[in-house]
Amino acid sequence: MITRYFIDVETNGNKRRVHYRLAGSGPPLLMVHQSPRSSKEYEALMQKWAKHFTCIAPDTPGFGQSDPxxxxxxxxxxxxxLIEFLDALGVKKCAAYGFHSGGIILVTAVKRHANHFTTLAIGGYAIWTPEEMQLFSEKYLPEFHPSDYGEHLTWLWNRILEQSWFFPWFATDNEHRLSVAHGDPQRVDAVVREMLDAGxxxxxxxxxxxxxxxxxxxxxxDVPPCLISAxxxxxxxxxxxxxxxxxxSWSAxxxxxxEDHQAASLQHLLTAETGLTEELHxxxxEGFLAIEVENFKGLIHWRGKKTSSKLVIHAPGRALSKDGASNGVHIDLAGHxxxxxxxxxxxxxxxxxxxxIDACAEQLGIENIIYDPLPSGDAALLYPDLLPDRFGCYLTKAWQAVRAMQMFEPWYEATAAHAVPVDPGSLRPEILAERHLELLNARAAREYHxxxxxxxxIKPRNI
Incomplete structure (x- = not known):
């Protein structure tokens, strides 16, 4: 089973929070994801390699759930x-795997901190020509900010979709076509969500x-062995x-x-000396509760002070409050x-x-449960179908729903009779972006409602 944790890393008086995934047992293996992904992209690989290693996959700074x-x-x-994360975690020495930009970060880390690693396996290592570097510097990384009416979502969908068609993604000509093109909405959606997390x-x-x-x-x-394959x-x-x-000791x-790349990487990693680790911190x-009740077996995200006297349950379609540390303990409900x-x-x-909910309260040692009120309206209409579609329309559908929520109650009744006072601050794109991601992630909102x-x-109650 893959578990998930948060840890605080402090450097020169600055504290940042890092989210990481963990699976398996045995010597530690650090797994560094590519950009603009998160450690989630390694879930399938972690399950395969967990029989050989304690797989540790952090979200690199600014991606996934890690602070920039x-x-x-x-x-x-x-x-x-990376080294600061390993130190905070209690890992003194380990093997490491990185794909694409994850490999660039790892090779740099090895050059600066060789004694922290036993061996490396890298998936693709970019050696750009000056002409390629110039091309990338002009167009490859435009700023990505939410816009009032969700225009950024149309760009994002096409940006992620077409990067499997052309490389670089904006060079839409025959010279730059790729042989791995696809139109899989689920694969595009996975990267889109990680971009929305990173902003x-x-x-x-x-x-x-x-x-x-x-x-x-x-x-x-004097560096540890490394295998680069593509x-x-x-x-x-x-x-x-x-x-x-x-x-x-390096080869390519x-x-x-x-699959061949993963098999070669694993064979190489298995030749490493045993890494050194303490008890992981x-x-x-903030963290995740391992809950198993009837037809739920998985992780529930929580945040707050465990000494609090109340557990706060958010409304359907929302997520735990960001001020959870000062106002009780908050959880993300299953499917949220x-x-x-x-x-x-x-x-x-x-x-x-x-x-x-009672199982979460019991693990946290909290008796008082507080429920946020339900939104008014028909549950069948409040939570639209947001399954990824071939054209990314679900993204703009969710954005328009969230925007309408600030103007009407219920949001789908866009008439004068259902108008509510508008707080201009609630229409700021960055605020809408938070609500938009909450709604996209609310896979079980209708059922909970x-x-x-x-x-x-709804009232406080003891369990």
Missing amino acids: LPGKPEINEYADA NAYQAGYGAVLRAPRDIPAVDA YDGDPLQDHIDRLGAMPS MKVATP QAPD GLSDDWLGNPPTDWHSWSKL LASLTKSP
């Missing part, structure tokens, strides 16, 4: 941030990687021929498929926010939901 680095960081700061912070992390020097360690460098269809496969002279190879005021989904279809009976209608009136 301050200022205008470059590649050395991202490499050092414009993606520009800093991704930009640092693109600007990073591409100097492989010198032939006589498969057919990977735009970085041709870069294997650009690597040049490498340390004697071209393979046919992603985590943040005291960062929490896992129900097994099968979400239930519409209150018995199932209350058992899950329907179940809530069958329980007793």
Whole structure:
């Protein structure tokens, strides 16, 4: 099972929170994702490699659920941030795997902190020509900010979709076509959500990687072994021929498929010396509860002070309050926010939901449960179908619903009779963007609403 945690990393008086995934047992393996993704992209691989390693996959700064680095960081700061994370976690030495930009960060970390690693496996290592670097610097990383009417979502969908058609994504000509084109809404949606999490912070992390020097360690460098491999269809496969002279313990190879790349990487990683680790640490005021009740078996995200006397349950379609640390303990309900989904279809009976909520309260040692009120309206209309579609229309549908929520109650009754006073601050794009992501992540909102209608009136209660 993959578990998830938060940890605070403090450097020069600055504290930042890092989210990471953990799976397996045995020697530690650090797994660094590509940009603009998060550690979620490694879930399937972590399940495969968990039988060999304790797989540790952080969200790099500014991506996923990790705080960004301050200022205008470059590649050395991202490499050092990895070491700071390992130190805070209690990992003294480990093997490491990185794909694309994750590999760039790792190679930089090895050059600066070689004694922290036993061996590396890298998926594709970019060696850009000056002409390619110039091309990327002009168009590759435009600023990404929410817009009033959701125009940014149309750009985002097409940006992520077409990067499997052309490389770089904006070079829409025959010369830059890729052989791995797809139109899979689920695959596009996965990256879109990670971009929505990162926001414009993606520009800093991704930009640092693109600007990073591409100097492989010198032939006589005292560095741990490394295998670099790339498969057919990977735009970085041709870069294997650009690597040049490498340390004697380093090697590179071209393979046919992603599976071949993973198999070669695993075989190489298994030759590493055993890493060193202490008991892994985590943040005291945020994390995930492992809950198993009836048709739910997974993780529930929580935030707040465990010494609080109340557990606060958000309304359907929302997520836990960001001020949870000062106002009780808050959780993301199953099928909402960062929490896992129900097994099968979400239930519409209150018995199932209350058992899950009570199990969370019991683990947290809290007796008093406070429920936020339900929104007014028909549950069948309040929560529109937001399954990813081929054209990304679900993204703008959710944005328009969230915008209308600030003007009408219920939001789908856009008439003068249902108008509510407008707070101009609630229409700021950054506020709408938070609500938009909450609604997209509310996979079980309708079912929770329907179940809530069958329980007793909302009031604090003891369990």
